[in-house]
Amino acid sequence: MEGDPTLQLRIFDLNCWAIRYLSKRRQERVRLIGDMLRREEFDLVLLQEVWSEQDYSDLKVKLGRCYPFSHYFRSGVIGSGLCVFSRFPILDTLLYQYSLNGYPYMLQHGDWFCGKSVGLVIVKISGIIFNVYVTHLHAEYCREKDAYLPHRLVQAWELAQFIRHTSKAADVVLLGGDLNMHPEDVGIRLLRGWTGLRDAFAEATRFEGCEDGCTLVPNNCFTVKTELLPFPLGIRIDYILYKAISSFTVKCEELKTTTGTAPGKDIPFSDHEAVMATLLIQRQGQAAGATHSTAELTLADVVTEARLEVGVGLRAAQRQRYSTGRMAVLALLLLLLQVLAVLGALVGLDAGQPFPKLSFSLLAFLAIGILLLATGLHLFHTMEVKMLQGTEEQMRMVLQALRDRP
Amino acid sequence: MEGDPTLQLRIFDLNCWAIRYLSKRRQERVRLIGDMLRREEFDLVLLQEVWSEQDYSDLKVKLGRCYPFSHYFRSGVIGSGLCVFSRFPILDTLLYQYSLNGYPYMLQHGDWFCGKSVGLVIVKISGIIFNVYVTHLHAEYCREKDAYLPHRLVQAWELAQFIRHTSKAADVVLLGGDLNMHPEDVGIRLLRGWTGLRDAFAEATRFEGCEDGCTLVPNNCFTVKTELLPFPLGIRIDYILYKAISSFTVKCEELKTTTGTAPGKDIPFSDHEAVMATLLIQRQGQAAGATHSTAELTLADVVTEARLEVGVGLRAAQRQRYSTGRMAVLALLLLLLQVLAVLGALVGLDAGQPFPKLSFSLLAFLAIGILLLATGLHLFHTMEVKMLQGTEEQMRMVLQALRDRP
DSSP states (O other), rough: OTTEEEEEEEEEEEEEEEOOSSTHHHHHHHHHHHHHHHHHHSEEEEEEEEEEHHHHHHHHHTTTTTEEEEEEEOOOTTTOOEEEEESSSSEEEEEEEEEEETTTTTTOOGGGOOOOOOEEEEEEEETTTEEEEEEEOOSOSSSSSOOTHHHHHHHHHHHHHHHHOTTOOOOOEEEEEEOOOOTTTTHHHHHHHOOOEHHHHOOOOOSSGGGOOOOOOOTTSOOOOOTTTHHHHHBBEEEEEEEEEEEEEEEEEEEOOOOSSTTSSSOOSSOOOEEEEEEEEEOOOOOOOOHHHHHHEEEHHHHHHHHHHHHHHHHHHHHHHHHHHHHHHHHHHHHHHHHHHHHHHHHTTTSSEEEEEEEEEEEEEEHHHHHHHHHHEEEEEEEHHHHHHHHHHHHHHHHHHHOOOO | OOOOOOOEEEEEEEEEEEOOTTTTHHHHHHHHHHHHHHHHHOOOEEEEEEOHHHHHHHHHHHTTTTEEEEEEEOOTTTOOOOOOSSSOOEEEEEEESSOOOOOTTTTTTTTGGGGOOEEEEEEEETTEEEEEEEEOOOOSSHHHHHHHHHHHHHHHHHHHHHHHOOTTOEEEEEEEOOOOHHHHHHHHHHHHHOOOEEEEEHSSSEEEEGGGGOOOOOTTTSGGGGGGTTTTOOOEEEEEEEEOSSSEEEEEEEEOOOOOSSSTTSSSSSSSSSEEEEEEEEESSSOOOHHHHHHHHHHHHHHHHHHHHHHHHHHHHHHHHHHHHHHHHHHHHHHHHHHHHHHHHHHHHHHHHHHOOOHHHHHHHHHHHHHHHHHHHHHHHHHHHHHHHHHHHHHHHHHHHHHOOO
């Protein structure tokens, strides 16, 4: 790069859908992904849903020559699924696990078990410090009645806060991942507004790929067609976002997506399309000043909107906390009644045994089961309430600060 | 501060032991703490174990005039217990919850329910950016056989990483809290080595208070005397640590601790002693360069030592994961056997019912209970293994980087 003030950086982002035993033709696809990454020689590769550490290790071995540096982020029961491959040395890493991530009892959705997180790797290229973030937010299972919206909003907020607080010494910030939000959703607007990140798709000089930059398309043989019925072109939920912090400018020269099938194969790399950006990074005389006043006015609106949604989630969580607490108390009362009945029988107060032994014991076990379950759920929803309250409070502080600024 | 290049900052740190229903004379002590804080007019007040939000609200009302800015950090079932009062505006906050924090089934210890975290508040005083961290690490219940040492080490490591990554734009870093580690413990050496933080007690020009700066002393009527038997003077586990990052120097002019009872009262503020530091912050020509080579040699030793302990915890967690998994499988097999027996009886394969109905049902309920419990524990220990592996891997990376440096 000596003598040339412009750095060209090629970034690859993909939700790999590599769930052991569940994802179709997983090993074959991971092999295809590896082959393509080795062929294309990107500078940075950001992957999600690499749930199996074996898949990561296989990729690491395969890509060792082109991408000598890599990191796998561990968290949750299954793992975070996040990993990064880099042509340049990784100087440091940090993982932040989102405080809310769905419900452990929603086994059919399973997000809770994945320990959804944001991973940060710090890379220095040609003397420029890059803070590279990779993340995967909670899935949206029903757009009309999205029970997880408050959790996803808390995650978007925590993601923005994490980026803001950890990127202060960076020259350039890059974020890649499956955000599970459409471009106009409040969570995306919150994330972009609060961090100043720009959308590579919207900024790209050239674009090539699925129409509207969609990354979940009906054309892909692994997507569930019924889920995409309201969106004939597909939806765009995978992003590469960027911004320059210090005296640099970043431009997106080109953005590409894959389009359903891997080149020359009958299957795609994943049920998501990959996003590939070519960025140009250039040093400039002085840091660019944003037009604060309008941006902050819009930001205040977005934060207010997000706070309302978090408030809705808070009230739902409070209701759940209350009903599970009441259930636990009722089960405890039933158990106490049974204990009293047994004690009564023991000291001879009862004329006869009112219940047959079998039903009596079954009832006791049922009561114990409900008590344990309801207590567990009550504790869980208590934590949920605390985290939603904490986020609402932080948003209130930010709104106050935005209003107080001259 | 205009015209005067030296800023004097007075910091107060206390583990308040304010657990609702459990802590002795809680409300009276919280009142005493509030009175004293109002009288003394510190610049920054860092509190731990303020578990009741009501206590925080009461303090906020009482201290509103001297400390117009404050923040309470919410997390876990009970809360983080952390809060900050400040004479200067709080610009921003962030909470990081430690990934490991004891075991939910150790009800008698209860740390798990508190969602132990580190809270960050950013304060600007006379143009100097202060990153102020407040935290409380997992308690040590038995020094000889400390089952929580790996978890506390992971917390110390995550605390250090969090401080390093979030403080890059700060001028001065301050950390106050109950670290539950003696000054020579590996966790403290790890934290100090990896962040460069300095111990106010060791650096103080003047000291006044309990001998050796102890903060858990036999002289305090609320401490458990038997636990302090091996330490006649008490132990030092509450700290104020600091460092300057950019072109500033920080000196500790004075360090004080309380000494058992609140002035003019028959009871102390808490079962811990408060730590009060007076720091002098001065701008200097250029950033101070540390003597890297020796410092990094020692750091490598400390990280190696900590990694060994994390490895011990990892193997224990793996054993637990295995035994709970085996227990779940056995319970499942028992249940399957019972289902087979019932099916056999239904299709008339059995000559007679081998068990009485009552014992048969009780056994089934027992098996279901054990299956659920063992599965839950198995999931928990799987997460524990992941986080310990992640920390070990991060430490390995750091050691590699330390070795690779010229």
